[in-house]
Amino acid sequence: MTQIGxxxxxxxxxxFLLAGRIMMESGAExxxxxxxxxxxxxxxxMVNSHCFVTPTGIMFSPSEELATRxxxxxxxxxxxxxxxLVNSVSRKLVAGEYTVQQAYDELLIIDQTNYRFNIWLQILAASVASGCFLILLGGSWIDLPFAFVFGGIGFIIxxxxxxxxxxxxxxxxxGSFVVGILASIAVYTGFATDLDxxxxxxxxxxxxxxxxxxAVRDLMAGHFVSGLSKGAEAFLTAFAIGAGIAVVLSF
Amino acid sequence: MNWPLEAFLSFLAAGAFGVIFNTPRRTLISCGLVGMSGWLIYRTFFLVFEDSVQASFAGAFVVSIVAHLLAKKFRMPMIIFSIAGIIPLVPGSKAYNAMRNIVEHNYLEAIAFASEALMISGAVAMGLVFAEVLMQLFFKRQAKRIQRKMGLTQE
Known part of the structure; x- marks a missing residue:
């Protein structure tokens, strides 16, 4: 009996750990x-459980006598x-619609399935977003095709x-280095008008x-470890993009 | 400025970001609407008060409230709706100008742009958090009222 328990x-x-891992890998707070x-x-x-989530690992202690995982x-x-999807599985488990076994099977399926949009559709979306932002930020319509193409190329790279x-x-x-070079070429050959x-x-x-x-929402919720590390990741990304552009502009 | 064009473009941009971030298919249009409302509020505030920090705060506040309502409606995490809406408010052009001025050795101007970018990102974050806290207070009170009503009817 205890064996079964x-x-x-x-x-x-x-x-629980699988649910936590999938959510963390997919960018949840x-x-x-x-x-x-x-x-x-x-x-x-498991009323006395404790859980400590950071962007690089999850610790979960179910109770005082059981081992921490x-x-x-x-x-x-x-x-x-x-x-x-994980959110809806956990809702169903909490509401009693799923047993643990059902929830676990469902989570395994979620873990193994690829839900992403087709990569070409994603590239198209990146291109469309670039074009939209060009006009929203006050660019001219002449530059629109360039932003469309360069945004897609940067995303592909x-x-x-x-x-x-x-x-x-x-x-x-x-990625940003290549975008910078392409944009500079387009402007200096006279096809596009506004480099910025x-x-x-x-x-x-x-x-x-x-x-x-x-990062901000984690910091506000009191999760300083993950808030700071996500902030560092955001800063590094912004720095990489900025450095790529800066290298091009400095010539 | 051309309102319908800006509305359409911000809708399209937020929807496109929804595709990049792989939001669930049936929420794509809602994501676009969140982005559109955030951008339009931002632009209106900017035109009236001519201060991009306040405008960003207002935009992020509205994005967060709309995202919260949609999250309640779809029963999904709020993050799905708020992220695509926040992207248009990110101070990309200020950060770019700061970087450009550093490269051209105009350090004073670069500091001005960088601090403005910092202020705007802070305002966006504050807008998000304020709206969330307000919504939590509101829904907690509403839930309590419903509970009290149910308690009364049971008695």
Whole structure:
């Protein structure tokens, strides 16, 4: 009997940690991850659980007598669909619609499925966003096709380098560097008119908006460790983009 | 300024960011609407008061409130709606100008632009947090009132 109880608790722990890991890898806020894990634990009668989430690892202690578990988070990207899916699974588990086994199976499926939009659609979206920002920031219509193309190219470069090397700062540096060079060529050959708005519009898809918002909200919620580390990540990204552009402009 | 054009462009930009961040398919249009409302409020404030810090605060405040309402409606985390809406308010051009002035050795001007960028990002963050706290207070009170009503009806 205790054996069964033991495996059931182990399964529940696996389930919480998997949910936390998927959410953290997909770019959820730290306080939401902690909240979700604690809610799931309380619904499984683990009232005294503690959970400590940082952007690089999750510690979860179910109670005083059970062992504390730890998972490492290696790569973080932005995939809000998965955040929403895990959220709905945890809601169902808390409401009693799912058993732990069902929730765990569902989470495994979420973990293994790729929900991303087609890569070409993402590139198109980056191009459209660049074009829109060019006009919103007061650029001229003549520059629109350039911003459209350069924004897409910058996004492709960052995504390919990220896939090859997993070094984010390098990918962003090269991406903004190439965008800067292309924009300078377009302006100095006389096809485009305004270098500043053209560059700003084209690098908009690379801006770390999610990281900045998450960092601030984590800091305000009292999660200083993750708030500061996400802030550092946002700063590094912004620095990489800025340095890439600065190298081009200094010539 | 051309209101319908700006509304359309900000809608499109926020929706495109929704695709990049892979928001759930059925919330894409809502994401666009959040971005549009944030940008229009930002522009209106900017035209009236001519201060981009205050305008950013107002824009972020509205983004956060709309995102909160949509999150309640769709029963999804609020982050899904707020992120695409925040992007247009990020002080990209100020940060760019600061960087450009550093490269051209105009350090004083660079500091001016950089501090403005810092102020704007702070204002955006404050707008987000203020709206969230207000909404939490409001919904807590509403939930209490509903509970009290239910308690009364049960008795």
């Amino acid at each position: 033991e495996t059931r608790r182990e399964l529940a722990l696996d389930c 730290t306080y939401r991850v902690e909240d979700t894990m604690i809610r799931m634990a309380v619904s499984q009668n 730890f998972v490492r988070i290696n790569n973080r990207s932005t995939d809000l669909e998965r955040v929403a 960052v995504e390919t380098i990220l896939e090859e090397t997993r070094v984010k700062i390098f990918a962003e540096f090269i 708005t053209l560059i700003i519009g084209s690098i908009m898809p690379l801006v770390p908006g999610l990281l900045i918002t998450n």
